Amino acid sequence: MGKGKPFLEVLSSAIHEDFRFPFLELFAFLYALGTFVLANFTVGIYSQTTTNEAVAYTVTTSLIGGSLFVFIILVLKNVAYGLGSDLEKGIIQTYFSYPLRRRGILTAKLLSALGVSLLLFLGIQISALYILAPDIVLPQFGTVILTYAANLSYPLLISAIMLLMTLILRRGGIALVVGIVLYFAMSIISGIAFVVALATESPLALQIVSVIAPSYALQYHYGGLSGIFSVTWAPTLSETLLYIGASYVIVASLFVLGYIYFSRRLNL
Amino acid sequence: MKRWKTILGRGGTTLIAISLALFLVSFIPPQPMGSGDGITEVSARTFSPLNRAPHFFAPIISYYDTVLTPQQGVELELTANGTITVYILEVNTQTIFNWISEQQQVPARDLNVTRLEEFLEANPNAIGWQHEINKETIEHTYIPTKVTNVTIVYSNPSSENIGVNHSYREKSFIAPGNKVLNIALWTAPIGIILTIPWLLNRWKQRKQK
Numbered sequence: 303m304g305k306g307k308p309f310l311e312v313l314s315s316a317i318h319e320d321f322r323f324p325f326l327e328l329f330a331f332l333y334a335l336g337t338f339v340l341a342n343f344t345v346g347i348y349s350q351t352t353t354n355e356a357v358a359y360t361v362t363t364s365l366i367g368g369s370l371f372v373f374i375i376l377v378l379k380n381v382a383y384g385l386g387s388d389l390e391k392g393i394i395q396t397y398f399s400y401p402l403r404r405r406g407i408l409t410a411k412l413l414s415a416l417g418v419s420l421l422l423f424l425g426i427q428i429s430a431l432y433i434l435a436p437d438i439v440l441p442q443f444g445t446v447i448l449t450y451a452a453n454l455s456y457p458l459l460i461s462a463i464m465l466l467m468t469l470i471l472r473r474g475g476i477a478l479v480v481g482i483v484l485y486f487a488m489s490i491i492s493g494i495a496f497v498v499a500l501a502t503e504s505p506l507a508l509q510i511v512s513v514i515a516p517s518y519a520l521q522y523h524y525g526g527l528s529g530i531f532s533v534t535w536a537p538t539l540s541e542t543l544l545y546i547g548a549s550y551v552i553v554a555s556l557f558v559l560g561y562i563y564f565s566r567r568l569n570l
Numbered sequence: 571m572k573r574w575k576t577i578l579g580r581g582g583t584t585l586i587a588i589s590l591a592l593f594l595v596s597f598i599p600p601q602p603m604g605s606g607d608g609i610t611e612v613s614a615r616t617f618s619p620l621n622r623a624p625h626f627f628a629p630i631i632s633y634y635d636t637v638l639t640p641q642q643g644v645e646l647e648l649t650a651n652g653t654i655t656v657y658i659l660e661v662n663t664q665t666i667f668n669w670i671s672e673q674q675q676v677p678a679r680d681l682n683v684t685r686l687e688e689f690l691e692a693n694p695n696a697i698g699w700q701h702e703i704n705k706e707t708i709e710h711t712y713i714p715t716k717v718t719n720v721t722i723v724y725s726n727p728s729s730e731n732i733g734v735n736h737s738y739r740e741k742s743f744i745a746p747g748n749k750v751l752n753i754a755l756w757t758a759p760i761g762i763i764l765t766i767p768w769l770l771n772r773w774k775q776r777k778q779k
Contacts, residue, residue: 314573324583326584326587327583327584327586327587328587330584331587331588331590331591332591334588334592334595335591335595338591338592338595338744338745338750339595339598339744341744344641344642357717422584426588430745433745433746434641435639435640435716435717436715437715437716438640438715
C-alpha cells in the first residue's frame with residue numbers, strides 16, 4: 303500500500319470531522335449571502351478619476367469584508383477547536399498508527415481545516431465578482447488576486463499562531479481565545495499605528511503593521527484613505543509586493559515551526 | 571463508491587445552500603434612486619442626448635449624464651413618433667461633444683448625425699446598448715458590468731423631426747436580480763440531483779440500523 307491511500311483516509315476523516323452536516327452548507331450559505339449583501343460598488347464611483355486598478359481594488363475590498371469574518375470563524379473552529387479536540391480525544395494518536403509520516407497527517411488536517419475553507423471562500427468570492435462586474439474583474443484579475451493575497455495574509459498568520467498554540471498546549475480553548483483577540487486587536491493596533499504615523503510624520507509605525515497585515519500597505523498604495531491621510535504614506539506597487547511577500551514568509555515560517563513541532567517534539 | 575456518493579452529495583448540498591442564498595439575494599427589492607419623464611425633440615439628420623429638462627422649459631437643456639455601478643441600473647420606457655435609434659453610451663455627453671469638436675476643429679457643438687456615427691465607429695466599446703424604435707413604445711433595463719458614465723443618445727437619420735417621450739427610473743440593488751435568480755435556478759437542480767444518491771444512502775443506513 304502506497305502513502306496516497308492512508309493520506310486520503312486521514313484527509314477524508316478530517317473533512318468528515320471538520321465539516322459535519324450541515325456546517326459546510328451553513329458556511330457556504332453565509333459566504334454567499336455575506337458576499338452579495340455587503341458588496342458595495344458605490345465606492346468605485348469615487349475612484350473614477352483614479353486608475354482601473356484602484357476601482358478593482360476598492361470593489362474587491364468591499365466584497366471581502368463580511369466573508370473574511372465568516373472565514374476567520376471557520377478557521378478558528380477547525381484549527382483551534384477541531385485540532386484541539388482531536389488531540390484531547392486521542393484521535394491524532396490513532397492517526398499515528400497509519401503508515402504515514404507525521405507531516406503527512408498534519409498536511410491532511412490543514413488541507414481540511416484551511417484548504418477547504420479557503421477554496422470555498424475564494425470560489426464564492428471570485429464567482430460573485432464575476433457575476434456582478436465581469437468588466438472590472440477580467441481586465442484587472444492581477445489586482446483582484448493581489449487584493450485577496452494581501453487580505454488573507456493576516457487571517458493565515460492567526461491560523462499559524464493558533465496551530466502552534468494548540469500543538470504546544472494540546473488543547474484548543476486558549477488558542478481559540480487568542481485567535482479571536484488577535485483578529486480584533488489588529489484594527490486597534492492599526493488605528494494606533496495610524497495616529498503615531500500622523501503625530502510623528504513618519505510612516506514607520508504603518509510599515510511595521512504592514513509587515514504582518516499587508517492589506518494596509520495595499521490600502522495606502524491605492525490611496526484608500528483620501529486627503530491628508532494618504533500623504534502620510536504612499537508605498538509603490540513594488541514596495542507593497544515586498545510587504546505581501548514578507549508577511550507570507552512570516553506565515554510560512556510559523557507553519558514550518560508547527561510542522562517541526564508536530565513531527566519532532568509532540569510526544570503523544 | 572460510497573465515498574464518491576458522499577463527496578458528490580455534500581457538494582450538492584453546498585450548491586443548494588449557495589442557491590438558497592442567491593434566491594434570498596434576488597428577492598431583496600431594489601431601492602429607487604431617481605426618476606424623470608419628458609420629451610426630447612430630435613431634428614432631422616441630427617442626434618441628441620436625452621434632455622431631462624421639462625418640456626415647458628423648452629429652451630433649457632439638461633442632458634442625462636450619470637455614473638452607474640454594477641449595483642445600479644436604469645429602467646427606460648421610450649416612445650417615438652417616427653423611426654429613431656436609441657443608444658446607451660458608456661461615456662458622458664461632454665466626451666462626445668469634445669471628440670466631435672476635436673475632429674472638426676470647431677468649438678461649437680455639431681449635432682449632425684454623421685458626427686455621432688463617426689464617434690461610434692471610433693469608439694465601438696462606448697456602446698452599452700442600442701435599439702431602433704419605429705413608432706412604438708419600448709422598455710429596457712440597463713445594468714452596467716463596470717463602474718461607468720452613462721448617457722442616452724437619440725440618433726435621427728431621417729428627414730423629419732421626431733419627438734421621443736421618455737420615462738426613466740434609476741434603481742439601486744444588491745445584485746442584478748435576474749442574473750442571480752438564473753444562476754440560482756441552475757445550481758439548485760444540479761445540487762438536488764447530486765444530493766439524491768447520498769440521501770438515499772443515508773436513509774438506507776438508518777433503516778439497517
